[in-house]
Amino acid sequence: MPSVRHGDLWLRLLSAVTLVVVWEVAAALAASPLLPGPTAVARALAKLVGGGPLPLDLAITMWRVAASFTLAMVAGTAFGILMGHSARADSFLDLWLVLGLSLPALVIIYLCYIWGGLSEAAAIVAVALNKVPNTAVTLREGARAIDQQLLQVADVLELSPGRRLRQVYLPQLYPYFMAATRSGLSLIWKIVLVAEAVGRSNGVGFRLSIYFSTFDITNILAYTVSFVAVVLAVEGWGVRPLERRLTRWRA
């Protein structure tokens, strides 16, 4: 883990302040409803949070992220491990994987809504499907890199299948799992909003599409700011500590 040095911290802070100042100045110069400044956005944000639809929309979007993320990780990990260990499965499924990786997200979303109806399930599956190939590729690498010598140790020690899995096999996959988590989350954050805008009647994506149709830039930016804040919080307080925990032995 790269530690944040003191000078670094100041530079980062300076960078954030600069961003806000540049934004404010640009907004003042433009003096247009199409570029509201940070103060206007903050005021809109306060209104949306207190009694507005934003908390519920955020919660709904987060639920969709969690559901599709879980679905995608489980399915992708299963496919990846299967393909990593079986050359036949790999030969058979490789084409599907390449296809899945190159299908545009919007096409998958449209097809899911068309075949599954404009339902919650269709939205979640659509988002998950966008991530499954990516996870499968990463975990396939992990399964291929499994150290046979350590599995032999498990054989000699006659470990139960459960202990063998938990203490010998899975820890070798954790770095790959974490890599898939990071890249997967960043993909899902982006795609879930598209899926909501296209076929749901609540959530951050849906609300953004409404504000877009009325050119309400202030509210679009207020939603964006809150969404980005949640994303950063989840990655900083959820993903990174988990990664540190799972890979602390690498010190």
Added chain:
Amino acid sequence: MARVSLDVAIARKVYRRDADEVVALDDLRFLVPPGQLACVVGPSGCGKTTLLQIIAGLDRAFEGRVRRPEGKRLGMVFQTPRLMPWLSVRDNVRLALDPSPTREGRAEELLREMQLGPSLDAFPAQLSGGQQRRVALARAFVNDPDLLLLDEPFQSLDAPTAQHLRELLLALWARKRPTILFVTHDLREALSLGDRVLFLSRGPGRVVLDLPLDLPRPRSPDGAAVEAARKRLLESYPDLLRGLAASSAEESAA
């Protein structure tokens, strides 16, 4: 207490590489009585590691049979320590124990005895090579194995560290007297450890000399007794031991 004796009768072990067949072991037979410390010595590529893999049950694709009584515990030390990098020293050793309350504390006790007390919660990457081997040895010993297989466990260590570990091995052996099969390419090491030394031929490996040893213990690989035994051997069987006389340090990686 009944202990394992080991009955090995491998007719043939063949590796197939594409169209080629390489005979690794050919008519390899020997018997180890309970509690004996038998060393197996052979030149590079004679199939020593293959032999241990077959005995341990890790390799079942061979003709012949290996008999070790059912239900007896097996311990094994590999050429490299093969510790789980993500488990602490303590948990690496506990891996060999069935989780049961009666065995609680057993791993820690053994590790402390082996001067690894301060490193109980360290990860393997934080240990020296010699310490890692000690942990591997502790893992093999912690469940009181009836049969212990060691595959050049102390190679690539400096001489004093290797000698320290040999003494540790002998001390552990003296306590519960498991049957031990110790594979090495170092004739001095074999002569300083074994009750008996089995010499394998250049590949395909088979036993070409079965030498009982009754040198008094303790012995040292550099001691006069071992040196005299080695000289006698080299004079009596010059052809047999060619390739072993010089310390073929670069066995490894097979």
